[in-house]
Amino acid sequence: MTPSWASSGLPLFIFLFFVVFHRAQLTYWLGRGAAKGALASAGKNGLRGKIAAWFEGPVPRYGARLLEQWGIVIIPLCFLTVGVQTAVNAGAGVVRMSWKKYTLAMIPGCIAWSIMYGLGMLAVWMAVVRAAAGSVWAWLGLLAVAAVVATLVLVKRRRGRGSEQSLEHG
Known part of the structure; x- marks a missing residue:
């Protein structure tokens, strides 16, 4: 839910940018930490084992494959999709992409995401995709x-x- 002070215009864009920037960074750092922790926690029971298993699972591997196949350009492009962002951002952490390179690549995607959500363009984009289908x-x-x-x-x-x-x- 958007706060009342960020209901439209530039405040809404700034709020959405803040949200997506921090979500993507958190996902990246979780992926990066999991890459290290998954080795130590692999095969263990409990929460640590489940987290390690998720980061060894299909979502981060898919993101890492996309990064390998498309290169750094996939990072800003993933923000234009639904469901691929988490895989790519976690994958960037899992493959231990440098933070500076990752952050510089994700900023244009965060801007695009903020504009799309702020203008309601995501709903329009998804309607176009459904119509085309x-x-x-x-x-x-x-x-x-x-x-x-x-x-x-x-x-x-x-x-x-x-x-x-x-x-x-x-």
Whole structure:
């Protein structure tokens, strides 16, 4: 619930930024601490064992995989999604990304999140996604975009492998 002094405008944006910034930082530090503590607590019973098991589980691993696959750009982008933020922020902590690098990457995402929530844009965004889900043309458009992105990624990887091989043989 938003406090009355932050009901609209700049105070609302500042409040939302404060909330998302601290939530993301907390998730990052929990992931970072869990990376260390999970090794010591793995296999134990009780709360420590359950926490260690969660951080060894699919959510932080998914976030770490996204970071590995997409690089640092996934951090600000995750704030535009529902359900991926926790995985990516915890994953950044689990892989022990430097705090400075993580924080600099997350600030644009926090700004975008604050704007989206402050303007009610998240509801609009989710309505667009739901509408697109029922449209054949929207799915075809998304498929075309995915094909272009996949092609670009494959071309980039092949060029990277070609330059690695030429360095090895050169």
